[in-house]
Amino acid sequence: MIAEITPALPGDAPALARILGDWVRETGWMRVLHSRDEDLAHLRRRIALGGVRIVHLKGRPAGFIDRAGAEILSLYITPHARRQGLGSALLAEAKEAAPRLTLWTFQANTPARTFWAAQGFVEAESTSGQNDVDRNDEGLPDIRLTWNGTA
Numbered sequence: 001m002i003a004e005i006t007p008a009l010p011g012d013a014p015a016l017a018r019i020l021g022d023w024v025r026e027t028g029w030m031r032v033l034h035s036r037d038e039d040l041a042h043l044r045r046r047i048a049l050g051g052v053r054i055v056h057l058k059g060r061p062a063g064f065i066d067r068a069g070a071e072i073l074s075l076y077i078t079p080h081a082r083r084q085g086l087g088s089a090l091l092a093e094a095k096e097a098a099p100r101l102t103l104w105t106f107q108a109n110t111p112a113r114t115f116w117a118a119q120g121f122v123e124a125e126s127t128s129g130q131n132d133v134d135r136n137d138e139g140l141p142d143i144r145l146t147w148n149g150t151a
Contacts, residue, residue, distance in 0.1 A: 003086055005093060008052035008064060010044065015061040016054065017043045019076050026079075029108045031138045046073070053093060055086045065090040072103035091119055099149045107141040121145040 008016060017040040024030050024039075034042070046052050051067045055077075063077035063086050072094060077087050094101060105112045107126065125144040129136045136142055 003062070003084075003089060004056045005053055005089060006056070007050070008047045008054040010047060012052075012054050012061060012064075013040055013043045013047055016047075016052070016064050016076075019061065019063060019078055020074070022078075023076055027109075029140075030106075031140070033137060053090060055081075055090055057081050057084070057086065062086055063090065065094060067094055067097075070098040070101050072101055075103075087115060088119065095147070095149070101147040102144060104136070104142050104144050106138075107143055113143070116145050119147065121147045 017036065020043065021034075021036050021039040024032055024034075043052070046066050049068070051073070052064055053067075054064045055062050061078075062081035063075070065075045066073040072091075075087055075090060101121075102124070103116070103121070105116060106129075107113075122145065123143055124146045127136075127142055127144075129138065129140045129142050
């Protein structure tokens with residue numbers, strides 16, 4: 001595996017928006033609330049804030065992590081690049097940068113929950129997803145996970 005992790009640049013936004021949008025549209029239980037253009041605008045905003053790191057596999061974008069301080073806002077890997085250690089590599093950088101991390105994931109996202117548990121994250125809270133439209137506009141049940149630097 002030849003992977004390189006770099007800060008995301010404005011020109012990376014279309015590829016990252018495609019990774020995000022494809023995941024949403026390919027996940028049967030996920031509600032598609034945003035257009036492809038809205039996905040792109042979102043990624044442009046997040047990249048401008050400086051918390052997005054992109055992993056390239058063989059010179060092509062294969063995934064990204066978006067962090068705001070100690071909070072992981074998202075981590076997505078393209079289907080063809082999954083189970084190759086790319087998500088773990090992105091997360092290792094985040095763990096080096098913060099002694100404690102937190103994130104939210106959907107209860108229905110079994111593959112993500114398995115990944116986070118293997119990375120040492122533990123459940124801190126679960127919700128119905130109905131009460132925080134600023135964080136969870138899909139309204140799906142979710143779980144807050146934390147990592148305290150011990151794994």
